[in-house]
Amino acid sequence: MPFINIKTPEAAFSRAQKAELVQTLTSLMVSYFGETVRPHTMVLIEEVKDGGYGRADVVFTLPEAYRATD
Structure with a gap:
């Protein structure tokens, strides 16, 4: 059984984008x-969740402009 696991910032994709x-x-x-x-x-x-990931000592949050609108 193929299993694909994707981790994304919260609210980065709408429901329609996730379905796609x-x-x-x-x-x-x-x-x-x-x-x-x-x-x-x-x-x-x-x-x-925002602030729950980062790289090279920098914690990321998703800018409002990139948040999906459901």
């Missing part, structure tokens, strides 16, 4: 492994 990600990534797995994996492909989108 799930469909697109599932189709990608099908293109590699064949149609038999479609019902068994798991796509998990985890949202990380």
